[in-house]
Every structure is written in structure tokens, then in C-alpha cells.
Amino acid sequence: xxxxxxxxxxxxxxxxxxxxxxxxxxxxxxxxxxxxxxxxxxxxxxxxxxxxxxxxxxxxxxxxxxxxxxxxxxxxxxxxxxxxxxxxxxxxxxxxxxxxxxxxxxxxxxxxxxxxxxxxxxxxxxxxxxxxxxxxxxxxxxxxxxxxxxxxxxxxxxxxxxxxxxxxxxxxxxxxxxxxxxxxxxxxxxxxxxxxxxxxxxxxxxxxxxxxxxxxxxxxxxxxxxxxxxxxxxxxxxxxxxxxxxxxxxxxxxx
Amino acid sequence: xxxxxxxxxxxxxxxxxxxxxxxxxxxxxxxxxxxxxxxxxxxxxxxxxxxxxxxxxxxxxxxxxxxxxxxxxxxxxxxxxxxxxxxxxxxxxxxxxxxxxxxxxxxxxxxxxxxxxxxxxxxxxxxxxxxxxxxxxxxxxxxxxxxxxxxxxxxxxxxxxxxxxxxxxxxxxxxxxxxxxxxxxxxxxxxxxxxxxxxxxxxxxxxxxxxxxxxxxxxxxxxxxxxxxxxxxxxxxxxxxxxxxxxxxxxxxxxxxxxxx
Numbered sequence: 230x231x232x233x234x235x236x237x238x239x240x241x242x243x244x245x246x247x248x249x250x251x252x253x254x255x256x257x258x259x260x261x262x263x264x265x266x267x268x269x270x271x272x273x274x275x276x277x278x279x280x281x282x283x284x285x286x287x288x289x290x291x292x293x294x295x296x297x298x299x300x301x302x303x304x305x306x307x308x309x310x311x312x313x314x315x316x317x318x319x320x321x322x323x324x325x326x327x328x329x330x331x332x333x334x335x336x337x338x339x340x341x342x343x344x345x346x347x348x349x350x351x352x353x354x355x356x357x358x359x360x361x362x363x364x365x366x367x368x369x370x371x372x373x374x375x376x377x378x379x380x381x382x383x384x385x386x387x388x389x390x391x392x393x394x395x396x397x398x399x400x401x402x403x404x405x406x407x408x409x410x411x412x413x414x415x416x417x418x419x420x421x422x423x424x425x426x427x428x429x430x431x432x433x434x435x436x437x438x439x440x441x442x443x444x445x446x447x448x449x450x451x452x453x454x455x456x457x458x459x460x461x462x463x464x465x466x467x468x469x470x471x472x473x474x475x476x477x478x479x480x481x482x483x484x
Numbered sequence: 485x486x487x488x489x490x491x492x493x494x495x496x497x498x499x500x501x502x503x504x505x506x507x508x509x510x511x512x513x514x515x516x517x518x519x520x521x522x523x524x525x526x527x528x529x530x531x532x533x534x535x536x537x538x539x540x541x542x543x544x545x546x547x548x549x550x551x552x553x554x555x556x557x558x559x560x561x562x563x564x565x566x567x568x569x570x571x572x573x574x575x576x577x578x579x580x581x582x583x584x585x586x587x588x589x590x591x592x593x594x595x596x597x598x599x600x601x602x603x604x605x606x607x608x609x610x611x612x613x614x615x616x617x618x619x620x621x622x623x624x625x626x627x628x629x630x631x632x633x634x635x636x637x638x639x640x641x642x643x644x645x646x647x648x649x650x651x652x653x654x655x656x657x658x659x660x661x662x663x664x665x666x667x668x669x670x671x672x673x674x675x676x677x678x679x680x681x682x683x684x685x686x687x688x689x690x691x692x693x694x695x696x697x698x699x700x701x702x703x704x705x706x707x708x709x710x711x712x713x714x715x716x717x718x719x720x721x722x723x724x725x726x727x728x729x730x731x732x733x734x735x736x737x738x739x740x741x742x743x744x745x
Contacts, residue, residue: 307639328645332644
């Protein structure tokens with residue numbers, strides 16, 4: 230349902246042509262949990278932002294249900310890494326309801342839907358809290374509820390748990406999987422953490438440091454996945470090696 | 485603990501206030517200065533009370549305040565348009581910058597003779613002075629506010645399906661509310677001063693009763709110096725009420741409640 234065809238991204242900086250992504254092609258099917266794994270600076274966020282429609286492709290095409298993506302839209306909602314993505318002037322419920330209101334949903338219906346997703350992410354009882362009264366993890370839950378409530382065709386998650394402490398990250402990974410299991414949305418999840426990719430994804434796209442696809446790995450480990458389970462360590466070693474060899478190159482390129 | 489300290493500070497401020505007023509009263513009663521020019525505070529209070537109860541002061545105040553409200557409302561609309569234009573387009577921004585550089589240093593009251601020539605003696609001229617005094621400092625504030633809107637907010641807004649004026653009203657304006665309010669504070673202070681100053685030059689000539697500024701001018705003309713001071717007292721009290729009460733409540737209900745400051 231999502232198809233990238235030879236997608237290229239080039240930035241021009243003072244006579245210097247910087248090719249961030251060079252000919253990326255892959256497909257993500259309905260209901261799939263797809264991870265993009267790569268070192269920081271490899272262009273994975275740029276890739277996600279182009280699918281979101283925030284940045285234009287320099288070459289190639291991105292098709293959603295056969296139609297080319299030209300800009301942002303409510304069919305692709307992004308959840309960011311930063312805790313400050315909720316509108317500060319709206320309560321949790323207000324934040325979740327607002328995009329529904331924009332898209333013309335009637336008051337009663339959107340209230341019902343907002344409360345459904347707020348409960349789903351475990352924020353029941355916090356509907357009337359303002360964002361600054363919530364912890365980081367709760368803010369990310371609320372942002373997830375807001376994205377889910379729009380029932381987009383694709384959820385775009387850009388390292389949404391990267392700012393959380395280890396314990397909260399694990400909890401939220403589990404919650405995300407529980408939600409994914411019950412709603413089966415299509416998810417594209419960007420991360421630089423190997424274990425996170427293994428725990429979450431059906432397929433893992435490993436990027437090279439210079440914006441190309443290194444490989445796409447099928448993750449056949451049985452769910453639910455724990456770091457101690459058979460096969461996990463081998464997969465981790467393998468993927469870690471792939472990412473590690475890119476990492477230093479990417480770091481050098483950045484500076 | 486903090487509460488007790490606050491109460492102590494309040495008490496000490498109150499103490500100073502009362503001491504200053506007492507000093508005023510004593511100096512006035514001592515006869516060092518001509519008592520008609522330097523009326524005792526008790527007399528000023530009495531006149532203030534009389535004029536308040538017979539409605540005169542209230543009428544003058546209301547007249548000035550309605551002028552300010554009209555002026556502020558118009559200025560707000562113009563400010564939003566100018567600021568939004570400036571952050572949306574380089575061209576408009578350069579225009580706003582040029583206008584701002586020329587007009588910001590120009591005191592409103594200096595424009596009054598021109599305003600009288602263009603609009604005659606009356607409300608329109610005063611409104612013109614208010615607009616001029618308020619718009620430029622507010623544009624500077626609101627432009628900064630619009631620039632400070634996190635790019636994530638704009639991207640989310642666009643994802644949700646907002647564009648143009650709906651993005652402005654739904655995301656950009658609420659997100660820059662702290663700047664908006666501080667701009668409004670400056671605007672209010674400027675407008676209040678502009679009105680009093682402009683009214684002193686004319687006021688009743690417009691056929692209406694005139695406002696506080698005009699009242700100050702007339703009481704001096706009729707040598708009712710206690711009345712002049714009573715009007716000054718009214719100006720001080722309104723200033724305190726608006727700045728301490730209105731803006732405090734407004735902030736508590738909005739940006740403080742939302743953790744935006």
C-alpha cells in the first residue's frame with residue numbers, strides 16, 4: 230500500500246551537492262510493522278519526513294494506495310521524539326479531539342472516539358490534564374492517542390521513545406505492540422536502537438551511513454519478543470554489526 | 485513560608501504608601517506651599533469621592549476607556565495582519581521593517597497636529613494617535629511570537645489539514661499567546677498615555693463630554709486643583725487595576741494555566 234520508487238533526496242549548500250538519500254525503493258503492506266534502522270545522520274528521519282509530506286523528494290516517487298504523496302495530510306500522522314508535540318493550550322482530550330474537529334467530525338462522535346483512544350493508551354482519568362502536568366511518557370502516550378484517533382493509513386513514528394528512560398521505553402514498546410495487535414495499523418518506526426527494532430518490527434530496513442539501503446531483514450522471531458529468547462541474541466549480533474560498521478562513517482560525514 | 489514573606493512585603497509596601505500620603509497631608513497643611521496649588525490629600529480624596537458618587541469621574545473615565553478599547557481592538561486586528569504578513573513573506577517583512585523604523589520613534593502626540601488637519605478635532609484623530617502608538621510595539625512583539633512557534637506545531641497543523649488563516653487561528657496565534665499578551669500590555673500602556681495626552685489638547689470640542697485628559701485640563705483651567713489631582717488619582721487607580729488585576733487574571737486563565745511561561 231506504501232511504495233517508494235527510487236527516492237532521492239539532495240540538499241544544495243553553497244555549490245555543494247549533498248545527496249542524503251540515493252535511490253531508496255521498498256514497499257510496506259497494510260498492517261505491517263516496518264522499522265527503519267540506522268545510525269544517526271544516515272537520513273532515516275529525512276526519509277520518514279518525506280513520507281509524511283513535510284519534505285519534497287528530489288527524485289523518484291512515493292505512492293500511498295497508488296497515489297503520489299504531494300504534501301502532509303491526515304492519512305499519515307507523525308509522532309515525534311520530542312515531548313513538546315502536544316498543543317500546550319489544550320487538555321489531553323482537547324489535543325486528541327482537535328484534529329477530528331478540524332476534519333469535520335461531530336462533537337459527540339469525536340468525544341467518544343477521543344475517549345476510546347485515550348483509554349487505549351492508558352490515560353483514562355487524565356483527560357482534563359494539560360500537557361505540562363504530564364510526565365514525558367504520558368505525553369508520548371497522549372501524542373500516540375492523538376495520532377491513532379485520526380485512524381491514519383500509516384503511523385509514522387520518529388524515535389518516539391528515544392527521550393524516555395529505559396524502563397518507560399520498555400513499557401511503551403509493550404503498549405505500542407498491544408495497540409498494534411488490536412488495531413493492526415500500518416506502522417513505520419524509525420530508530421537507531423537495535424533491540425527496539427527487533428522487539429517491534431516485522432521487517433527491518435538497515436540503512437547505510439550514506440543514505441542507501443544496506444538490507445531489509447525479515448524478523449521471524451515469535452511475538453512477544455524478549456531479549457533472552459532463542460534467536461534474539463543472534464539477530465541482535467547480526468544487526469548490530471551491520472549498523473556499527475556504518476556508524477563511524479556517518480559520524481565522520483556529519484562533521 | 486513564601487506566603488508569609490509575601491504578606492510581609494505587602495505590609496511594608498502598604499506602610500510606605502501610607503507614610504507618603506501622611507507626608508503629603510502634613511506638608512500641605514503646614515502652609516509652606518500655597519494650599520490651593522498643593523491641596524491636602526484628604527481634600528483630594530473627598531473631591532474624588534464626590535465626583536465618583538455623582539458620576540462625573542465615572543463618565544469621563546468611561547469615555548476615555550471606550551476610546552482605548554476601540555483603538556486597541558483595531559490595532560490588534562492590524563497588528564495580526566501585519567505580523568502574519570511579515571513572517572509569511574520577505575517582501576512584506578521589509579515593508580513592515582521600514583514602516584517600523586520610521587514610525588516607531590515618532591511619539592504619537594507629535595502627530596496630533598497632523599491628525600487634526602487630516603481628521604479634524606474629534607474621536608477619529610484620537611483613534612489615529614492610539615493606533616500609531618500601539619501598532620508598532622505590538623508588531624515587534626507578535627512577529628517574535630510568530631517566529632517562536634515550534635516547527636513541529638506547524639507540521640502537525642498541516643498534517644491535521646490546516647492551512648492559511650485556519651493555521652493562524654488554530655495553531656500560530658495560541659502558540660504565540662505569551663508574546664501576544666506582553667504586546668497587549670505594552671499596547672495598553674501606550675494607548676492609555678496617548679489618550680490622556682491627546683484629550684488634553686481637545687476633547688469637549690468634539691461635542692461630547694470629553695474624557696479624563698480633558699477633565700484634567702478643564703479643572704486646571706477653573707483652578708479646581710483638588711479636582712485635577714482627583715482625576716490623576718483616577719488614572720493611577722485604573723492603571724493599577726488593569727495592569728495588576730486584568731492582566732494577572734488573563735495570564736492566570738491562559739498562559740500560566742497552560743504552563744506556557
